[in-house]
Amino acid sequence: MLRGYLDMVVIKIFGLCLSVILLGNAPASAAMIRQYCAPEGMQGEPLQLFLASNVDAQQAALQRNSSLQQGEILFSTREGDALFHRTRMEPGDCVLVNLQERMRLTPVAVSSASVSSARQERISKKTFFPVVFFVQKTKAKQYGLLGEQVLRRLRRTRRRQDVTTADLLKVPGAPDLVLIYIFCPPDRSSPCDLTIKQHNRWLLDQKTGRKFHLSVLARSVRDGRPSRGSRRIRINHDTPQGIYTIWGTMIGGGDSSWFQTARIDLDAALPPINAQPYPLNSFLLSRIVPAEALDDYWINEWPLAYSLGRIALRIAPGDFEAQQNPSLQSDRSGSLFHPTHGCINTGDQQGQLLQILLEAGVFHKEDLIAPLGTTGKKWSVSPKLGKAFVIIKDRERDDDSGKGR
Structure with a gap:
């Protein structure tokens, strides 16, 4: 009683x-x-x-x-x-x-x-x-x-402390994997930092000889209410944290310039590699993240979002909505990036990202060429399917490990 x-x-x-x-x-x-x-x-x-x-x-x-x-x-x-x-x-x-x-x-x-x-x-x-x-x-x-x-x-x-961005970068990895790291501010109010590893080494910018680095946006349209915070599970909200498979590219589908640049498919409407009830992909995951990270919230955010209906996440250029509605561009002209419906936005830098991934063998050159005609759409499977991944994680306040230098 x-x-x-x-x-x-x-x-x-x-x-x-x-x-x-x-x-x-x-x-x-x-x-x-x-x-x-x-x-x-x-x-x-x-x-x-x-x-x-x-x-x-x-x-x-x-x-x-x-x-x-x-x-x-x-x-x-x-x-x-x-x-x-x-x-x-x-x-x-x-x-x-x-x-x-x-x-x-x-x-x-x-x-x-x-x-x-x-x-x-x-x-x-x-x-x-x-x-x-x-x-x-x-x-x-x-x-x-x-x-x-x-x-x-x-x-x-009490829950165990999640692994940090620094912990992720200490994983030895594997020479046959291409890993794209995207480290973001927790509130997603500003761009994230994108860097790439292959053969356990950072890929370099061919023009500068320094570590390749892009600023990208992983934030959705928030209807003018940024104080409500960053939500990732609901459909069309911010990009969830987690591990994404690079499935391939899609290009075409319309007659605007946006459609003529390849978008990178991150889910193919299929589950993330850590979405199963039991760790079927534990060997592969051990080459990407520390074993203790597998029960962290951040790494399960994408499987959770996927299980609750989120699909069709891409790495894409610019903003399709702004291009289809030119009147919106003047409202957002002060920023290089436009919020999307959850895709990772590279602004006007998509070509740079595609080029370095092409050199890394993630895509074939013909995958990045738009089909003839204005409405045809082409979807191409990555030759490195199962060996190229995107890791998205919120960084800690005092962490700058994702910034290029």
Whole structure:
């Protein structure tokens, strides 16, 4: 009885603290990443959450993108019957969560695997938090959504410090990998620093002989509300942190100059290399990041975002929206970069990046040539598929390791 009373007090105090955090506007640079675990002896209703289903299926990724843009969680009680399935947390299970990433969504129960034809039962809209879910018993790691009321019943625990940008650069790597490092300010209010390693050496700018370096933007359009901070999980928001595979290039598709420059495809609507419940790609990952980083929030931000509908992320030039709507250019003429819908923006430097990656063997020359005609689109697979990656991470306040020199 006393234990139940104490649990109730803890839940109420946590609820008050959570309300203060959510109602206040925390500084954009202060990521509110927390770890919470299901306590022993918790009474009341089961602690349930929604986990992404069929994460390896490209079609499911496209459907999640569509349904979550409509503010819906299409779920079933059985894994594989919908885009999400409902499961319960057991004592000792934990979640990592960024409290800034809360969403208002409507759970929709579906009756069969055919989402389009299934009978649906809508539940009232609720507040959810995207979470990285760690299962204590099986050591599995999954991605999904946790309701605010369930979060209030969990117990906050101490989480291990994430690896730093300096830690990443100490990894010996492998001579056959091409690694693009993009280190960003946490609030994404200013450009990030892009550098490239191959054969465990920094690639050099052929003109200056110094380390190749580009400033790029990994920030989305924020509707004039920069004080709301940097959010990465919601569709069309800032570029998530994590490891991206360079799948290839796409070029063409329109008659403006923007379409005539190759864009670099970073997902192909397929899961990140660390998105599986178990570390199937641990050997490859060990050549890119320290082993202790695999459970960090930053490296799971991209798999989490992908599992909640984010796809079609690119490294692209300029701003397509500004080119299609010339009236917008005058509003943003003071900056080299224009915010996008989550792609990494190289401004007018895309040609420089493509050239150095061409020299590194990541692309073929013909991959960068637009097809004949004004509307044809060409997608080319990278000859280094599986050996060329982009690592995006927020840098620490006093870190300048990503800057060229």
